[in-house]
Amino acid sequence: MTVGECEAVRAIAHISDIIIPILIFFIVGYGAVSGVKVYESFLKGAKDGLKIVIDIVPTLIGLLVAVGMLRASGFFDMLGKVLAPVTEQVGLPAQLLPLLIVKMFSSSAATGLVLDIFRTSGPDSYAGLVTSILMSCTDTMLILRGSEEYLQRQGLEFVLIKRACPLCYHFAGCSGLAAD
Secondary structure: OOHHHHHHHHHHHHHHHHHHHHHHHHHHHHHHHHOOOHHHHHHHHHHHHHHHHHHHHHHHHHHHHHHHHHHHHOHHHHHHHHHHHHHHHOOOOHHHHHHHHHHOOOHHHHHHHHHHHHHHHOOOOHHHHHHHHHHHHOOOHHHHHHHHHHHHHOOOOOOOOOOOHHHHHHHHHHHHHHHO
């Protein structure tokens, strides 16, 4: 690395160190100038967020337990063996099939499968690389469905693709791997 490149890296590191505090001060300052009670708004948002977490935890525990049961029972291994001939032809390792299925419903549960793939194959293997790409280019259908509901409430309704959009998005992210 040249001296100029080292200086550029240091400058970017310094900028990244101060960007969050600057953003926080900007938000607080803008709120104060606008007449918003910033601290009270923060507390209200924190309380609302905590209520959401309390509502989501039972569902998350249920998903994690279900995925653990399917993994321990050998269902995911059997599914991988059955569909391996098809997936191998498109360059998708069979051990990633459970990840594709679980990721549609829960990113948290999929993270457990990702860790298993990294333990067995390694993060630098082909399966580890594809796993990383899948986790970053696909999203849960529930989140995508929520985004669609938000757009609908804003008066932006896409009737033709309303139900199929989340599933199409998931498979588009997966199919990008086969094209590579």
